[in-house]
Amino acid sequence: MGEDNDASIKRMADLLRRGATMLAESCPQCGSPLMKVGNDIYCATCNRRIVYAKSDSTPAPIATTLPELRETLLEKLRTVNETLQRETDVEVLTKLSNLVVLLLRALRELNKV
Ligand SMILES: [Zn+2]
16 A cells, blocks of 8 residues: 555656646545646546546546446445444544435435536
8 A cells, every 4th residue: 555655656746747737626536636747637646547528628527437436425324334333422423423414415416416
């Protein structure tokens, strides 16, 4: 894991040396900041190019990753549910309940897209 991290930081540094700029957007796969190299958007952590829809200049990779995002949210809900079952600390339970509400809200928003 540490090696992967080092490698991605090294790639990021290489990209910056080549004149890349760091974007405000983050990678839809891993959440790392995206780099812009020329006309290409690149994720140093995934070590791949992020392809945006050509017809639109605004970033649009979300359309292809919505099912994955949905799956991630469901997976988190499952994990939180398991933790909730074991947890007895009221403070933690409150936090987890809030998290469940947030996750459910995110899922509902996703279903609207
Ligand atoms: Zn990535």
